[in-house]
Amino acid sequence: MTSSLRAFAATSAAVLLLALTACSQTPTETAGPSASPSASVSGDCAGVTIVVDASALELGEDDPSQATCIPTATAIAASDALAQADVTTEGTKQYGDQVVCRVNGVPAADLAIKNPDGTDYFEQCESMPAAFAYWSLWVEPKGGAWEYAQEGLSTLQLQPGESLALLFSLNGTPASPTATP
Numbered sequence: 001m002t003s004s005l006r007a008f009a010a011t012s013a014a015v016l017l018l019a020l021t022a023c024s025q026t027p028t029e030t031a032g033p034s035a036s037p038s039a040s041v042s043g044d045c046a047g048v049t050i051v052v053d054a055s056a057l058e059l060g061e062d063d064p065s066q067a068t069c070i071p072t073a074t075a076i077a078a079s080d081a082l083a084q085a086d087v088t089t090e091g092t093k094q095y096g097d098q099v100v101c102r103v104n105g106v107p108a109a110d111l112a113i114k115n116p117d118g119t120d121y122f123e124q125c126e127s128m129p130a131a132f133a134y135w136s137l138w139v140e141p142k143g144g145a146w147e148y149a150q151e152g153l154s155t156l157q158l159q160p161g162e163s164l165a166l167l168f169s170l171n172g173t174p175a176s177p178t179a180t181p
Contacts, residue, residue: 045069048076049163050085051177054106056170057113064104078149078156078164087166089153094127098152100135101125103166107133116171138165138177146177 050068057063068085070076082089088104091097101123107113112120113133121130129135137149142161149156149164158164165177 045071045161047072047160048081048158050081050087051163051165051167052087052103053165053174053177054103054168056168056173057107057111059106062106064106072160075157075159078153078158081158081164082153089166090125092125092127092129097154099128100137100153100166101129103135103168106168113170132171134169136167136169138167139163140165140177 047070050066050070052064052066054063054065064087066085066087068087070081070084072081089097089100090102090105092099092101102108102125107123109122109124112122113130115121115130116132121133123129123133137153137156138146139149139156139158140146140163142159146163146165156164167174167177169175
C-alpha cells in the first residue's frame with residue numbers, strides 16, 4: 001500500500017507541476033500586424049488560442065490580426081482570455097457588448113469601408129453593424145471545426161484546447177476562419 005501511495009503522490013506532483021508551468025507562462029503571440037487570416041499558433045497551445053482576423057480590411061501595418069496562446073489548465077471566460085491577449089472590443093450604443101463593433105479600435109470611425117453600391121460606409125457603432133462589414137465570433141473545439149459562438153463574450157466559457165476567433169467579414173469574405181490555429 002505504501003508503494004501505491006508513493007506512486008499516486010509522484011503522479012499528482014507531476015500533474016501539479018505541469019499545470020503550474022502552463023499557468024506561469026505569459027501569453028504567446030505568434031502573429032502580429034501582418035498576420036494572415038486565422039494565423040497559426042506554433043506548437044500546441046497549453047490553454048486557449050485567441051485569433052483576431054481583420055485581414056479583409058487590408059489595413060497594412062494597422063492590421064490588428066493576431067493569434068495568441070493563453071495558458072490555462074481550466075475553463076476561462078472568453079472576456080478574460082481576450083483581456084490576457086490584450087484584445088479590446090467595443091460594443092454598440094443600442095446593444096452594448098452583446099454586439100461587437102470594433103476590435104482593438106478596428107474599424108475606426110473614420111475608416112471608409114466600400115459599400116457594395118460603391119459608396120463609403122463609416123461604422124459609428126450605433127446599432128447593428130452593416131450586413132456587408134461586421135465582426136463575428138467563432139469557437140473551435142479541440143479537434144473540431146470552427147462554428148459560430150452560441151454565446152456572447154460575457155458568458156462564453158472556453159475549455160483548454162479550444163480556440164476563439166473574432167473575424168471581420170467584408171462582402172462575405174472570409175465567410176469563416178480559414179485555418180485551425
